Amino acid sequence: MLEKTYTxxxxxxxxxxxxxxxxxFRAGNKPDAKPFTIVIPPPNVTGALHMGHALNNTVQDxxxxxxxxxxxxxxxxxxxxxxxxxxxxxVERQLAERQTSRQKLGREEFLKRVWEWKDESGGTILxxxxxLGASCDWSRDRFTMGKTETDxxxxxxxxxxxxxxxxxxxxxxxxxxxxxxxxxTAVSDLEVENIEIKGNLWHIKYPLADHxxxxxxxxxxxxxxxxxxxxxxxxxxxxxxxxxxxKKVRLPLSDRLIPIVADEYANPEKGSGAVKITPGHDFNDxxxxxxxxxxxxxxxxxxxxxxxxAPAAYRGLDRFAARKRVVAxxxxxxxxxxxxxxxxxVPHDEKTKTVVLEPMLTExxxxxxxxxxxxxxxxxxxxxxxxxxxxxADEYKRWLDDIRPWCVSRQLWWGxxxxxxxxxxxxxxxAETEAAAQAQAGSGVKLTRDPDVLDTWFSSGLWxxxxxxxxxxxxxxxxxxxxxxxxxxxxxxxxxxxxxxxFGLHFTKDAPFHTVYIHPxxxxxxxxxxxxxxxxxxxxxxxxxxxxxxxxxxxxxIAAAAGKDLRIxxxxxxxxxxxxxxxxxxxxxxxxxxxxxxxxxxxxxxxSTVNRWIVGELACTRNELTAALEAYRFNDAAxxxxxxxxxxxxDWYLEFIxxxxxxxxxxxxxETRATAAWVFDETLKLMHPFTPFITEELWCVTGEQGPQRxxxxxxxxxxxxxxxxxxxxxxxxxxxxxxxxxEVRSVRAEMNVPxxxxxxxxxxxxxxxxxxxxxxxxxxxxxxxxxxxxVAASELAKGSAQIVxxxxxxxxxxxxxxxxxxxxTRLSKDAQKADGEIRRIDLKLGNAEFVAxxxxxxxxxxxxxxxxxxxxxAKIAEALxxxxxx
RNA sequence: GGGCGAUUAGCUCAGUUGGUAGAGCGCAUCGUUUACACCGAUGAUGUCGGCGGUUCGAGCCCGUCAUCGCCCACCA
Numbered sequence: 032m033l034e035k036t037y038t039x040x041x042x043x044x045x046x047x048x049x050x051x052x053x054x055x056f057r058a059g060n061k062p063d064a065k066p067f068t069i070v071i072p073p074p075n076v077t078g079a080l081h082m083g084h085a086l087n088n089t090v091q092d093x094x095x096x097x098x099x100x101x102x103x104x105x106x107x108x109x110x111x112x113x114x115x116x117x118x119x120x121x122v123e124r125q126l127a128e129r130q131t132s133r134q135k136l137g138r139e140e141f142l143k144r145v146w147e148w149k150d151e152s153g154g155t156i157l158x159x160x161x162x163l164g165a166s167c168d169w170s171r172d173r174f175t176m177g178k179t180e181t182d183x184x185x186x187x188x189x190x191x192x193x194x195x196x197x198x199x200x201x202x203x204x205x206x207x208x209x210x211x212x213x214x215x216t217a218v219s220d221l222e223v224e225n226i227e228i229k230g231n232l233w234h235i236k237y238p239l240a241d242h243x244x245x246x247x248x249x250x251x252x253x254x255x256x257x258x259x260x261x262x263x264x265x266x267x268x269x270x271x272x273x274x275x276x277x278k279k280v281r282l283p284l285s286d287r288l289i290p291i292v293a294d295e296y297a298n299p300e301k302g303s304g305a306v307k308i309t310p311g312h313d314f315n316d317x318x319x320x321x322x323x324x325x326x327x328x329x330x331x332x333x334x335x336x337x338x339x340x341a342p343a344a345y346r347g348l349d350r351f352a353a354r355k356r357v358v359a360x361x362x363x364x365x366x367x368x369x370x371x372x373x374x375x376x377v378p379h380d381e382k383t384k385t386v387v388l389e390p391m392l393t394e395x396x397x398x399x400x401x402x403x404x405x406x407x408x409x410x411x412x413x414x415x416x417x418x419x420x421x422x423x424a425d426e427y428k429r430w431l432d433d434i435r436p437w438c439v440s441r442q443l444w445w446g447x448x449x450x451x452x453x454x455x456x457x458x459x460x461x462a463e464t465e466a467a468a469q470a471q472a473g474s475g476v477k478l479t480r481d482p483d484v485l486d487t488w489f490s491s492g493l494w495x496x497x498x499x500x501x502x503x504x505x506x507x508x509x510x511x512x513x514x515x516x517x518x519x520x521x522x523x524x525x526x527x528x529x530x531x532x533x534f535g536l537h538f539t540k541d542a543p544f545h546t547v548y549i550h551p552x553x554x555x556x557x558x559x560x561x562x563x564x565x566x567x568x569x570x571x572x573x574x575x576x577x578x579x580x581x582x583x584x585x586x587x588x589i590a591a592a593a594g595k596d597l598r599i600x601x602x603x604x605x606x607x608x609x610x611x612x613x614x615x616x617x618x619x620x621x622x623x624x625x626x627x628x629x630x631x632x633x634x635x636x637x638x639s640t641v642n643r644w645i646v647g648e649l650a651c652t653r654n655e656l657t658a659a660l661e662a663y664r665f666n667d668a669a670x671x672x673x674x675x676x677x678x679x680x681x682d683w684y685l686e687f688i689x690x691x692x693x694x695x696x697x698x699x700x701x702e703t704r705a706t707a708a709w710v711f712d713e714t715l716k717l718m719h720p721f722t723p724f725i726t727e728e729l730w731c732v733t734g735e736q737g738p739q740r741x742x743x744x745x746x747x748x749x750x751x752x753x754x755x756x757x758x759x760x761x762x763x764x765x766x767x768x769x770x771x772x773x774e775v776r777s778v779r780a781e782m783n784v785p786x787x788x789x790x791x792x793x794x795x796x797x798x799x800x801x802x803x804x805x806x807x808x809x810x811x812x813x814x815x816x817x818x819x820x821x822v823a824a825s826e827l828a829k830g831s832a833q834i835v836x837x838x839x840x841x842x843x844x845x846x847x848x849x850x851x852x853x854x855x856t857r858l859s860k861d862a863q864k865a866d867g868e869i870r871r872i873d874l875k876l877g878n879a880e881f882v883a884x885x886x887x888x889x890x891x892x893x894x895x896x897x898x899x900x901x902x903x904x905a906k907i908a909e910a911l912x913x914x915x916x917x
Numbered sequence: 918g919g920g921c922g923a924u925u926a927g928c929u930c931a932g933u934u935g936g937u938a939g940a941g942c943g944c945a946u947c948g949u950u951u952a953c954a955c956c957g958a959u960g961a962u963g964u965c966g967g968c969g970g971u972u973c974g975a976g977c978c979c980g981u982c983a984u985c986g987c988c989c990a991c992c993a
Contacts (some may be wrong), residue, residue, distance in 0.1 A: 036955085151919075232993080250993050264993095298993080306993045315991045375992050422921070426988070429920080471973080521988085529953095552987095589941095590930080596986090597921085598929065606941065609955040620952035656932080666931070683950075778958040779947095786948055842988090 039579025056108035210391030212335030446484030492530030
């Protein structure tokens, strides 16, 4: 027996364990089946489940369960990312709380601590994914980094690095990088976020060396960098400065003489047309400096303070303090021409958004990605990999078309250490192991390993094949690679998707997936991006606790229209909790009425139109649903199910069959029970990818009553209704019946006919078929229309069918009854207010619960009203009889 | 500066090849007929951002403008 209400909390944990125990999540169960592979976007080991993950993994789980039911051998590969910078920051913070630091511990000890942290508190997110119902093959859990370098996940990274080096694509270079002075590491271009901030544009007078009373004016938003200026540039065609090219200016504050050079970079339109050149601290100036062989003077320390290359007065000052000091000193010297406020984009750290990055001259490892990018572009251009929605392919192509070398080294400890060793002359030996490097160098040579680690995206770029065992030729790699669909969001197309495409094509010759599905970004119900600082973060686990995982999943799926922001709030999840409840109650209805699935149920041999109709509707729903899922239209898929379950099956079909189930035709009753049960069962299958828990629960429960379930729903086959042709005759017949009933109800409501009043119906001008239908479905038309009789008028008028209910005068005759109806509603509401526990009030007063709990005066009042009502009812009946209703 | 997306009922959003505008919530009225009040029935509400064009016909195609959002960009 089903409980009166569904309690997700009780069911979810039990069912999840049952699934895991049955091995249903494991890949390889169906050796003869075609594989279907999804790799999870590995969440950061530091992460906790947020709404974005909930959506991302709901989508993947829908696909995984759908394909599993369709008979594919599904591998949903789980795992996590070591998340270099994020993780190192987390552990360093903990150390700081204990008054220590990574520097004090040393590298080895620090890494030991990070691993300890990872084993203890990393990976909460994986447990949280289970609460969502994620059907990953947990036995294949992977991490982007091995504990030792002989671990396969690490070997994959080393091999890739070494091969790229051997191919001449990986190299060291000294040039400007985006430097994070807070973490003291280089970051890649992608990790830079330009944020508009308000600043000043200072116009500074640089005196000419020959004529100290004459000035050339330059403008800058970063005056402190003038301490590193090594030239002033003007445009070669700029008449104003032509005579000055080759001459020198005396750099204020530093007292150095620097040249005036002609370079096309200087824009005569901007400012004074002359621009200060600081090759050591500006990407453009660096290029100018190269062209004119200028020194790239570095005036900053790695933590962003002025170093000893600058005049003594500024040494040791933080770069922002130095800015103030420089401006003040220039002012004192009368060298500030003017100051204008400007808004300009300043490079910030993409993660913290607070640290201002500094172009810094350092030696780093770069990967020349151009040749890899060509392959990645070709794969998308020729359709080996397609994006859904398509427009994201354009973004992908634009980025790859104009790609620059990727700075892959990071000055961190947590990550894949770069497999490069140096001898004391600085010669580089790149090899997968120290022994191999030593062999290259010769036995007597002392080698030192490069201390830097790789960008965390370097290893996650290998994820689709490293998780399957590459570089070893494992059976899994053979079977499950290339994968099928990648489910992710637009914000990591460049970071991750493009890198996987490049590495995948370069090292395996195959595109790592045939489809990239880009799901929407989840925002709050006001359309605001969720963030901790805004305080509008909705925790998916709280929603799961309150409404159940199924409700959350369905809410996400039905709102997941391609490419648009997805708004979600408590209210939405509540709606789909209600939907789950509806499904639950439909199951209870079936159970109470003995609707039990019959072995060998044959949809082609149904005698009843109603049953043929619902079977056809189901088949139609199934086909549309399948097509929607194949096209990644999750909103259409979920929407179609909602419509079918609620508006077709519950609102109409179950109402249609009530008279049959209460009637005396045993054969019809048996057929109807079997049909109701079969359709419900098929519906559970269709719903399962979206709402796995409640459907599995209902599947098991009905199994106890009907034929014993041999398998769980998760392992059931996706319905194949291809043999079921939609019975068009049944459809038009039932649609007519539905519209007739709707019309009757509409007329009743318009005319204020009280619900209890049963009216006679005469149908004028009905066609022969309609007369037949009216007769065939008379019982349910009477019931649902609350009619006394429903007959076709004997004389068939020409034209369309016309419904006459009672007649215009009937409304007047019933006026008194309406007052009673209103009164009754008011009283029942009063009664509910008086005792919140009374949820249903039997106004016939036969219900003991009501009598017991309702206030006595309400009971008394209702008794009186009831007598009036009875009298009124009799009068109405009489009045209706007298009315001319033909 | 370049590119992309959005603009449809009070709110949140669907609307796949152009063919009489949809859903949920909310609102109004009614309701206890043994699945469900986390429910049922009925109803009201839209110059589909503005303007122009193509077409027998445009929410959908084209042009243009406006507002909002996102991405990219060397930010003197």
